[in-house]
């Protein structure tokens with residue numbers, strides 16, 4: 001977390017984005033008479049402050065993209081509330097919704113899917129300015145040049161077609177188009193995972209630079225933790241439709257509480273070899289979100305599960321300022337630590 005961001009958060013405690021009890025289910029038909037639903041997102045709460053980077057991580061199928069689509073307004077939640085700058089997006093007027101879509105912009109995994117292959121780069125970046133009728137024609141041309149500079153694209157690329165650009169350059173074009181309307185929040189869904197490893201760091205650095213220069217907030221979606229450490233202020237870990245742990249990035253990496261978070265950290269090749277905590281290896285596949293496991297959804301794969309895990313759903317426990325996790329065993333560990341501390345302090349005062 002940069003000093004700059006910390007100042008922004010301290011000054012403005014009201015979140016830019018507030019998600020409360022968000023549910024997204026996809027109805028499905030099973031057999032001739034059966035029906036059911038994919039429980040893609042099940043009761044998610046999260047907040048993002050102005051200028052803050054929140055990374056959302058979890059395995060494939062955990063519901064990250066579905067949550068991201070709801071946040072950008074591209075998908076309608078089944079239940080729950082999304083507030084942007086204090087306003088309930090579902091209750092906003094037509095004008096309010098258009099304003100929301102301008103202020104929250106998506107960036108996708110595969111830049112080819114967001115670029116029209118027939119359009120030269122200049123037209124792709126200019127399109128949002130035309131759609132929202134921003135400034136005069138001359139001003140829009142100048143803004144396109146400014147955006148190309150901002151994302152590090154040489155200006156002579158303006159007349160090129162997407163196929164003439166590398167994957168990394170295409171992603172820069174997609175980011176420039178997403179920034180055209182001066183959004184306050186970018187929702188970047190795995191923006192580097194389709195790129196060569198050598199280019200990934202360049203795009204991550206670009207996002208980091210942009211959030212600092214433009215005071216942009218970012219919801220950064222990734223399926224592994226290794227790419228988020230440098231960029232994030234906070235991390236939210238998602239498993240089978242739920243946020244199982246959330247906290248400041250340093251805390252998540254140095255003292256994760258949820259066994260699933262620990263397993264994701266242990267899967268990082270360079271994870272701290274000196275760490276004292278026992279290692280957790282993730283085995284098996286994420287279960288189907290059509291019939292999620294009872295109790296704690298992670299219990300069929302959890303190496304430290306206890307009896308109650310299969311019947312009782314764990315609630316969020318706060319471990320520290322801004323750090324919470326939903327795990328029976330971690331909560332019991334915290335209660336034990338607190339009881340030891342209170343016994344020691346009672347002993348010291350008696």
Ligand SMILES: Nc1ncnc2c1ncn2[C@@H]1O[C@H](COP(=O)(O)OP(=O)(O)OP(=O)(O)O)[C@@H](O)[C@H]1O
Pocket residue numbers: 026038039040058059060061062063064065066067223289
């Ligand atoms: N339109 C849809 N109709 C039915 N099921 C869907 C739809 N979109 C997503 N799902 C299901 O919802 C669940 C969550 O999917 P989602 O794409 O949000 O996960 P994810 O965490 O983004 O995964 P990945 O890392 O693979 O991108 C998955 O089981 C997926 O198959």
Ligand code: SF4
Pocket residue numbers: 258259260296297298299300302303304305306309314326327328329330
């Ligand atoms: S609640 Fe139980 S099953 Fe779930 S993560 Fe904690 S220990 Fe594992």
Ligand SMILES: [Mg+2]
Pocket residue numbers: 064065066189
């Ligand atoms: Mg996804």
